[in-house]
Amino acid sequence: MTTEANTPVAFTPERLAKANEIIARYPAGKQKSALLPLLHLLQEQEGWTSPEGMDYVAGLLQIQPIEVYEVASFYTMYHLDPVGKHVIEYCRTGPCCLMGGEDVYAHLKQRLGIEAGQTTPDGLFTIKEVECLAACGMGPVFQIREQYYMHLTNERVDEIIAELSK
């Protein structure tokens, strides 16, 4: 949540260099293919996919802002609203539930005092429900940014929360 509403967004010089490198990967005239990777880059920098950030990406790719909005809203990974510092995305799909996922996620929500889709008042944690994360044999599973946390138990959840709250 580093961006206040209406503040113009721009990539840091390193990210801009990375963005240009990504755009150059595609055949001439097909730069729109860079849209999903650039949105990931934006979210990595800003913490979420803000409207101002999307306008900035539209400018980089020389496409209409609406082309960015309609794409960002189709996919689940882009946070279209501000989120907490740590976004916990837990897998609610069948195989993870067979491994006791429902109990573990109930514990997680109780521990943080929020429901899926909410952020803790201190802005530290957001919980999101997602579908299968391709780690079904290691369930229950959640993901925080790039990190997968597998074989979750209530105790393990407590440890992870304590670690991230430091």
Place this chain on the structure above:
Amino acid sequence: MGRKILTEHINVPGIETLDVYRKQGGYSAVEKALKTMTPEAVVEEVKKAGVRGRGGAGFPMGMKWSFLAKPEGVPRYLVCNADESEPGTFKDHYLMKNLPHLLIEGMIISSFALGANTSFIYVRGELMYVINILEKAIAEAKAAGLLGKNILGSGYDLELVVQPGGGAYICGEETALLESLEGKRGNPRNKPPFPAVKGLYQCPTVVNNVESIATTSWIVNNGGDAYAAIGIGRSTGTKLISASGHIKKPGVYEIELGVPVEEFIYSDEWCGGIREGHQLKALVAGGSSVPILPANLALKLANGEPRLMSYESLSEGGFQTGTMLGSGGFIVFDETSCIVRNTWNFARFYHHESCGQCSPCREGTGWMEKVLHRIEHGHGSMHDIDLLVDVAKKIEGNTICPLGDAAAWPVASAIRHFRDEFEWHITNPFEATQPGAVFRGDLVLA
């Protein structure tokens, strides 16, 4: 039947690095193909191997390659489908994380065979850490002259691009994937035309699964006939199975096609049996979209013969008594599992993942989720069971892409084989509201 051709070296320390991978014989197939074979000869070996698409549909890979249109002056593309999002499936994740160079080697061979000079690996965005592993491996391969211009002095050029998805199951469907790769929403296109004729940027394109592409190194090294000698009948070669659920040893196993289902579940070499003190109740053999089978039909065909892990044996009996190998997402349920709850869970998944283009899928998946939710939560009526069957029938075959079918089959098959359990939920509404309720009807357990 412990034959391993993809994962033979997976436990060698450092196998994710170029040096160690090469010490195990890695990239010898690239040398062989680029220096001593024509693209047509590579296609021929893949055809002889009879390897069938490992993404789930089982379409013969060599045949798909030979269907690729080759108009003059138009680029052709190879796109590797690493979107892996089918519930119960995690084999591509495992393969790419541990053996990135096996996929890269396969991409070089396959791109050479198809005449592609820019190829893509589309990885689901959630696996960003795997994308980083792949990019590191690509940089190593490039530095060693295995990618880029004039590979190994052969005159062949290839750029390999790893593309992250944005989180959407539907982008595993090949035409939705191509739309997504073009920077758009993942709405599937009508087929035909198949991607082999009009694919990425409207150019001829082959889309293949990670595991399919990974087989090509072995095929080039050992020949298509040697590959075809492994497995059983038209189910040639080995298959990676993602095993999850109530078994002692969940994980990814490479098996020779043709292993009996019973052996796969109970042998210590693989799943190690059902968890202590429990019994097999049901099986989903090929990812959430294939029909669920009760224990007796999972282990044996309707005529009593053992069921095997092969395309043909798993589908024996059609939808009445059979299922499909699909993506190899092998989900095992013991007697504590509630079939109604699981069916509701899967229906919610498909509703959530429908792209919304076709009304039978968009509306039908919503209705199925809603009706299953009310049965599971104690508000169902007997009429709801037939309503579900009716909705499933109306979706099947009436949509642009097979996600609609994939949503209908689990519901229809759960009712076909476990109707008494649905009825029990309706007549025992209070118990049914307990999450994870144990149902013990007159079920055949194994």
